[in-house]
Amino acid sequence: MADNTHSQAKSTGVQTTGHVWDGDLQELNNPLPVWWTYTFYATMVFALAYWLAYPSWPIGKGFLPGMNTITYVNTEGKEESWHWNTRAKLLKETQDAVIAQKPYYDKIAGLPYEEIAKDPELSSFIVSAGKAVFSDNCAACHQAGGQGKVGFFPNLADDDWLYGGSYATINQTLTKGRRGYMPPFNESLEAGQIDQLAHYVFSLSGGKADPAKVAKGKDLFHSQAGACYYCHGDNAKGRMDIGSANLTDQVWLWADVPGSPDDTVKIDAIRKVIVGGLNKGVMPAWEGRLSAEQIKLLTVYVHELGGGK
Amino acid sequence: MFKNFKHEKIETNAGLLLVLTMMAVSIGGLVEIAPLFFLKDTTENIAGVRPYTPLEQRGRDLYIREGCYTCHSQMIRPFRDEQLRYGHYSLAAESKYDHPFQWGSKRTGPDLARVGGKYSNEWHVQHLIKPKSVVPESVMPNYQWLQETKLDVSDVGDRMRALRMTGVPYSANDAEYQRNVNQFGEAVAKTLHIPDALKNLVSQAQEGNFDGDRSSVSEMDAMVAYLQVLGTMVDFSKIKPEDLVKFR
Numbered sequence: 001m002a003d004n005t006h007s008q009a010k011s012t013g014v015q016t017t018g019h020v021w022d023g024d025l026q027e028l029n030n031p032l033p034v035w036w037t038y039t040f041y042a043t044m045v046f047a048l049a050y051w052l053a054y055p056s057w058p059i060g061k062g063f064l065p066g067m068n069t070i071t072y073v074n075t076e077g078k079e080e081s082w083h084w085n086t087r088a089k090l091l092k093e094t095q096d097a098v099i100a101q102k103p104y105y106d107k108i109a110g111l112p113y114e115e116i117a118k119d120p121e122l123s124s125f126i127v128s129a130g131k132a133v134f135s136d137n138c139a140a141c142h143q144a145g146g147q148g149k150v151g152f153f154p155n156l157a158d159d160d161w162l163y164g165g166s167y168a169t170i171n172q173t174l175t176k177g178r179r180g181y182m183p184p185f186n187e188s189l190e191a192g193q194i195d196q197l198a199h200y201v202f203s204l205s206g207g208k209a210d211p212a213k214v215a216k217g218k219d220l221f222h223s224q225a226g227a228c229y230y231c232h233g234d235n236a237k238g239r240m241d242i243g244s245a246n247l248t249d250q251v252w253l254w255a256d257v258p259g260s261p262d263d264t265v266k267i268d269a270i271r272k273v274i275v276g277g278l279n280k281g282v283m284p285a286w287e288g289r290l291s292a293e294q295i296k297l298l299t300v301y302v303h304e305l306g307g308g309k
Numbered sequence: 310m311f312k313n314f315k316h317e318k319i320e321t322n323a324g325l326l327l328v329l330t331m332m333a334v335s336i337g338g339l340v341e342i343a344p345l346f347f348l349k350d351t352t353e354n355i356a357g358v359r360p361y362t363p364l365e366q367r368g369r370d371l372y373i374r375e376g377c378y379t380c381h382s383q384m385i386r387p388f389r390d391e392q393l394r395y396g397h398y399s400l401a402a403e404s405k406y407d408h409p410f411q412w413g414s415k416r417t418g419p420d421l422a423r424v425g426g427k428y429s430n431e432w433h434v435q436h437l438i439k440p441k442s443v444v445p446e447s448v449m450p451n452y453q454w455l456q457e458t459k460l461d462v463s464d465v466g467d468r469m470r471a472l473r474m475t476g477v478p479y480s481a482n483d484a485e486y487q488r489n490v491n492q493f494g495e496a497v498a499k500t501l502h503i504p505d506a507l508k509n510l511v512s513q514a515q516e517g518n519f520d521g522d523r524s525s526v527s528e529m530d531a532m533v534a535y536l537q538v539l540g541t542m543v544d545f546s547k548i549k550p551e552d553l554v555k556f557r
Contacts, residue, residue: 058340075550085554136394140427140428284426289396289427
């Protein structure tokens, strides 16, 4: 194969690498195309220009800072310039965007909630900007349409509220977060008593349950032994100041009653909650993550999802 | 001197090709990497960054074991769209105790650098068991065994000792503990003390109740504890944005 090293191909006269396959296939040793070599040199020239224009080479204890500067407003409110870098660029872009959205957010910050909902221009801002903020931060739990998830996260699109559906309470929920808690009753009550309570709670929302058990459950509910009334109220309609559920409204969050096939399973779902209690229903606080204006925007967005009061 | 040079000389001599390739590559490395060790401007000294507690560190080990990094990055770049979606851009100092760091550039799922505190523990538990149940369009697989499997805590001290050798300031003796008290304060220093690792791990899992079950420490406890601390160590309300600009 290598017996004709550096020979020239018969047909073209170009020097070959000396590799021959199948007796006559040769590898020609052509120089690089001219367009290719000049493009290559051009990239080098471009690199030199780029190094000068943007922060690049380290020199001693510093580096080439580039030729561009970015002017932004510092914490003291004064204009300040620094050599071009992505962080300065981001700071500037953020400040520009804040200025562009300022008329809207100023209006939101200055107006009472009721006025915001009525203002047609602000309404469309809330629908678009509010949807974006909601999708990024809230939809993971409360789902894209705010419909929530039985057993985990409350529905925001209905008119049933644990902590209240007014603008002020929604805002407080968003700002400070919430933490749901119900103690387990498996140690303080006997299995029979818990069964009676489950029947009573099921009947409260119109479920058909054993009347004898319902009567006994009702007594337990209002007794010192059960003490359910202490959190859920004498009328079992819940207390919004502590977020205890309204048991009479046929809305089930923690016990998967709607998803159960028959009454026995439905009552069993309620029983499980009484036995184990609840140490969930944690809503994170958003005050560190979102601005006060964004929270106000979300407050109106959530209020307008369907059930605001 | 190049008149008689033929590229053939390099291409037909494997040893010479190797040496010249290594020279070319190391020039790039020297120029790009070496100066960073001497440039004062590039070293961000940010308050609040601490090593992981034993439980968080075990969660981090599980994060790597399960290959979470193949779909999730942990680095928010300084771009407006990323800042809007994920939060403040990541600082190098925030991963200074990560060995290896989890920056990454492959995002099949979202970036997790600041996922800590964004969702509740129960959301994380439900989401890890069955992601589709809370995010219908998710393509993330189920990790239900995290909830079912007890966390192996037998070697937690050894794991911290190994990290200590790489420069993570876990304390092995009283002198090192005192140094941590001075640097991080007493509450944090206690969690970094290797002799108390197991005790600290169990108590954090009990108090945090990450998986909703206080009776034992599951792998879910560790994983959620880790996820909930991601990106939460630095208080950005105390940092002027222009100071970070000047690190560059």
